[in-house]
Amino acid sequence: MSDKPVAEMSFEEAMAELERVVNQLERGDVPLEQSITLYERGAALKKRCEEKLKDAEEKVAAITLDADGNPAGTKPVEGL
Known part of the structure; x- marks a missing residue:
């Protein structure tokens, strides 16, 4: 078991430890x-x-698509 605080873990780190x-x-x-x-x-x-x-x-979800289905930019997500 890692001593790293859970709040500081990346998704991959947390998932690997959860599996262990x-x-x-x-x-x-x-x-x-x-x-x-x-x-x-x-x-x-x-x-x-x-x-x-x-x-x-x-x-x-914040990524918007243009008429051709290509990313046209992003809109800000609340809290980011």
Whole structure:
């Protein structure tokens, strides 16, 4: 498990660590207290991934297309 704060992770970092956490939990060979800690970390990682995906979706949605379907520019997304 990484010591890097979840809030500082990129989508790829959070997803990779989430996969490691899930694998550990699925094996079922960790003590109960560690399982709880892993579950909490997994929940935070899942939330981070969802936030990063939402940000990306908003950026994609802000791209406008011209009549030929080509990007014509972007419009500002609220909060960016």
